[in-house]
Amino acid sequence: MSGLDSLYQQLILEHSRARTGADLASLPDVATGEPATGQGLTGQSHQLNPVCGDEITLRLSLGTAGDGQAVTEIHWDGEGCAISMASASILSEMAPGMSPLSFRHMIDHFRELMRSRGKLEADEELLQDAAALAGVAKYPARVKCAMLAWVAAEDALHQAEASQTAFRAL
Amino acid sequence: MSGLDSLYQQLILEHSRARTGADLASLPDVATGEPATGQGLTGQSHQLNPVCGDEITLRLSLGTAGDGQAVTEIHWDGEGCAISMASASILSEMAPGMSPLSFRHMIDHFRELMRSRGKLEADEELLQDAAALAGVAKYPARVKCAMLAWVAAEDALHQAEASQTAFRAL
Amino acid sequence: MTMVSTPAWGDAQVSALDDDEVRRIRNDFPVLEQEINGKPLIYLDSGATSQNPRSVLEAEQEFYEQRNSAVHRGAHHLAVEATDAFEDARATVARFVGVQDDELVWTANATAGLNLLAYSFSNASVDRAAGGAERFALKPGDEVLVTEMEHHANLIPWQELCRRTGATLKYIPLDDAGALRLEEAARLMTSRTRILAFTHTSNVLGNINPVDVLVRMAREVGALVVLDACQSAPHLPLDFKALDVDFAVFSGHKMLGPTGIGAVYGRRELLNAMPPFLTGGSMITTVTMEEARYLPAPQRFEAGTPPISQAVALAAAVNYLSETGMRRIALREAELGQRLVTGLSAIDGVRVLGPGPGEERTGLAAFDVAGVHAHDVGQYLDNLGIAVRVGHHCAQPLHRRLGLSASTRASTYLYTTSEEVDLLVEAVAQVRPYFGVTASGAAS
C-alpha cells in the first residue's frame, strides 16, 4: 500500500462519505445532563481544530447496561477533512455498548497511537475499525484531524458523568 | 604616522585639553538675537550627538567688519571626546573675523571632507588648523564627534541672521 | 477588469523570463534539488514563504563569520563594519521599493509592521496629542476602513486599534467574484475615514487592487493610506512613492530573504511625527528614571538589537531580484498565473477563486475542489511531491464571503517552471476520482 493509500484506506473513504451519527443537527436539543424519564444521561462537547478551523459538536448518551453503565449513542455535527469525518463516523459506530471504562481505555490507546509518529502498533482487537486510522500517525499535521471527535467524545462523556453526579447530589 | 596617531594628532590632543572658547557657562545669558547697543547679533544652538549622548551649546556673535558682517566670537559649553572638544576649540579659534559666506563655505567643505571616508583631501588653506581633523574621516563612527560644534555653529549663525531679519522687520 | 495583455507594470521593451532562464535560476536554490517521496519537489507555496538563493545564505554566513557585531552603539572595528553593512542593506531595500533610507523601518515581519502602525496611532490617541501627533489620534466617531479580502494581519490590528480608541472599523465589501465593490468604497469613504488599509494583491485571490483609485478616494477625504505589500513586493516592480501611499509593509521571507525581518515604509514627515511603538535601547536620545526622549525615524521605531544579519541577507535577496529584473519576473508570473487559472478552471468540480482566465492576476491561484476538503487535496498533492498551501490562508472573512471555509493555493515564483504548473493541474484533476467523488460533486 502506498503511503497515501495507507492513510486513506478504503474503509476511511467510505466512512468519510457515509458519516454514521452525523445527524445531530436534525435532532431536538437536549438540555445537557438532565436525565430524561427512564433514560440515561447526556453530555455534549464542541471542539475546534486550531490548525484548520474545522469544528465538531458531539453528543454522547450514557445508559444502564447490566450492572453498570454504557454509552448508548453518539450523534455529531461537523465539517472537516476525510480523516476527521471518517474518524467521527467510526467512533459513533463503535461506541454504543461500551462501558465508560473501556471507552476511555480505547481513547487513551488511540491517542497514544496517534502521537507515536508511527512507532506504535495498533491494538486491532481494541480499536476494531478505528485501527484503519493508524496510518494517520505518520502524518503529524493530520493527527488533530483524527483526534477531533475522540477528544469531543471524551469531554462529552465527562460532561455526562458530571451531570449525573450533580443530579445525585440534588 | 600610525592610524591612531593620524586621528589624534598632537594639535588635536592639545586643543582637546586647552578648549578655546569653552567658557559659555561662565558668561551671562544673552537673550538670543536681540542686538545689544552698537553690538552685533547673537545666535545660539544646542546639538546632541545621538551616538554617544554628548552635547554642546554654542553661541556665535555676528558683528560688522568693513562693508559686511563677520563672526566676532564663539563661546561654547559641552562635554565629549577629545575629537569633539578639539574640534570645537579649533573652530572657536578660527571663526572670528570670517564673513558668514566664507564661514559657511568652510563648514561645507569640512562636512564633505568628514563624509568622504578618507577619499577627499583636506583643503589646508581653507581649513587651516581644522585640517588636522582630516584623519577622522576614516573613522565613520567618529565623524559626528568632529561635526558636533560645526553643526551647532552653522545653526547658531542661522539663528543670528534670522533674528536680524526679524529685528529689521520690526 | 484589466486584461492580462496590458498589465499596469508591463513594458514593451521587456520580456517575461522564459523556461530556460528559470531552469538556470533553479540552480541557485539548493532546497529545490530535493525529492519528496521519491519524486522531485514541486514547491508551489512561495506565497507563504519563498526559498533562498545561495547568495542570500552566503551573505548571512559571511556576515557572521567576518563582521558580526552589534550596530550603532559601538566604536570598534567590527561594530563599524556591521553598522555599515546594516545601513547599506537598508539603503538597498529602500531603493528597491522606491523610498529614502530613513523612511524604511526594520521590523520582525509584516505583521509586526502593521502592529507598529496601529499601536503608534493608538499611543497618539492616549496622551501624545501634545507632541504634534494629533493627526494620528483616533476617537469615537472616527473610522478605519479596510477590505473584506484582507489577511488577518491587516485586519485584527485595526480591530484592536478601534477597540482601544472607540473608533469604528468599516470594510469595503467584495462582489461574488471576490473583487472590491468600488462603488461601495466610494460610499464608505467619508470625512470620518481616518485610515484606509488594504492589500495590494490578495494572497488568496491573486487579483491586483486598483491602488490609484483607492488612493485618490482616500486623498479626497484626507485619510492616511496603509498598503499591505506582502504579496506585491516580492512579485511586482514597486515604487511606493509613485503609488503615493503613506505607509506600506512587507516581509523578507516572502521575497527570497530570511525569516525574522520585515519593513515598514512611511513618509518621513509622518514617521517623525508619530509616537514610538516599541521602546528600549537604540531609539532614544536622553533617558531619566522619569522619562525618555526619542530619536527620529527610522531609529525611533527600532528598539533593541535589530535583525542585523537578516537585513544583510534581505539586501542580497533584493539584489538577486533586481538583477533578474522585477518586470521580467512579474510578466513571467502573470503567464504562470494564467496557466494555473486556465488549467484548473477546466477541471470538473474545481472552482478557482478570484479573477478568471484572461483577467489580470498574479502567479498564484486558490481553488476549491467540490466534495474534497482542502486538507485532503493538499495531502494528495504532497504525496506527489507537490507542496501547496491549504486552509483559510489567514483570510477567514474572505473565505466566508465566498461560501468556503478553506481552499487550496498554488503559488509560483521566479523559480517555478511551466511543467510544474502543468503537473499540478494534472494532479488536481485526479483528486476527485481518488476520493471517490462523482462529477456532480456528490460522493459516489
Next chain:
Amino acid sequence: MTMVSTPAWGDAQVSALDDDEVRRIRNDFPVLEQEINGKPLIYLDSGATSQNPRSVLEAEQEFYEQRNSAVHRGAHHLAVEATDAFEDARATVARFVGVQDDELVWTANATAGLNLLAYSFSNASVDRAAGGAERFALKPGDEVLVTEMEHHANLIPWQELCRRTGATLKYIPLDDAGALRLEEAARLMTSRTRILAFTHTSNVLGNINPVDVLVRMAREVGALVVLDACQSAPHLPLDFKALDVDFAVFSGHKMLGPTGIGAVYGRRELLNAMPPFLTGGSMITTVTMEEARYLPAPQRFEAGTPPISQAVALAAAVNYLSETGMRRIALREAELGQRLVTGLSAIDGVRVLGPGPGEERTGLAAFDVAGVHAHDVGQYLDNLGIAVRVGHHCAQPLHRRLGLSASTRASTYLYTTSEEVDLLVEAVAQVRPYFGVTASGAAS
C-alpha cells in the same frame, strides 16, 4: 556581598573551563580568527552581542537548504519538517531555562519581549477586564517598581505603560557602589506595587542581584515579577521555575545565537489569561470582520511568520552551551571577571564600576578612565585589535547615578582567554599616558 569563592550556582563537583579548553572552543568560532590592524582580534564585546560557533551557522544553513517552509499552517512535507524543527527548538530552549514548551514565546529580541509584557498589561487595562485579565490591569494609584540600574529596555516600556494607564513608576535606588539598596526596596514594596521588573545581572556593573530576596518581597505584596535575564541566560545556569519569577526575557544574539530572536518566559496560567499584544495570522481561532478569538500561549503571542530559522539556530546555540556546561562557563567567567576587576582597579586613574575585587561578579567590567572620554579609550583599544563597548550601554540613569555619562566595558564569554584579559589590562594602562593625562586626572 557574596564572595566569589562561593557563587550561588557553584558546585564542588564542577570545575571552571580552563585555558586549554578555551583554546579548543575558539576553533569553533570562525570570526575570532580575524586580524584588526594587523593584530589578532580580541573580542571583548560579548555583552553587546556574542559570536556564533560553526554549529549554529550550519544549523541555520541546513534549515534553509533542506526544509525551509512556513510553519503550523501547512500540511505538506517541508511544512511538517519545518514545524517539527521549530517546535523542537522551542522545547530545547525551554529546557535550557527550566520551563515548559508552551511557556516560552518567541519574540524578535528581549526588548520586544519586555514590550510584549508592558503592552499586554496595557491592553488589559483598556477593555479586557471582562476576560479574566483584571489581574493585569493597571490604574492610577497602582505602582510599577524597577531599579536604577536597568537597561533602557527594562525601563522605558514601564514608563510608557504607566503613562498610558495612570500608574506610577517607582525605582529601587542604588548605593554609591552601584548595589541595590535593599532596605529601600523593602520600603517601596507595598500593596500598591503590581509589577516588579529588574535585571538579573547588570550589563554595566556585572553584579548579580539577589533574585530570591526580591521575589520574596514581591510575593508578600502580591506583585508580578519580571526578570530581565538578558545578561544571565547566556552566562549562568538558569532555572526560571527555581528562581520563581513570573516572567523572564532574554535575547538569542547574546548567547551564541543569531539576531532576530528573543524569548519571553511566562507562567502558563498567566500567559493564557493575558490579552494578546501583536495580532494577525497564526494566533487566532476564528476571525470575522468584527472580531477575533485567540489561541492559547505560546501561539497567542506569536502573530505572523515567526523567526523560524533563528529558533533552529538558537537551539543549536543552547546545545553548544549545554554541552560545554553552563556551570563550567559561569565559573570560568567569574574567574575572568576577577582578573578584569583586579587588573583594571590597579591602574592609576581607572575606576571599575560595581563589585570590587573579591566580590561576586560576572565576566564583564565597565570602567572609567579619569580624564579620557570613553570613546577615546575605545578608539585606543580598537587600534590594538581590542573590541570593547563605550558609551552609556543603554543605562543612562545608572551612569548618571555614578556621576558619569559614559564608561568603557570589557565583556568576556566562553571563548575569551586569560591572555586576552591581560592584554586589555595592559592596554588600558597605556591610555592616560597616550592622551597626555597625568596621574592626578588633570591634563598634563
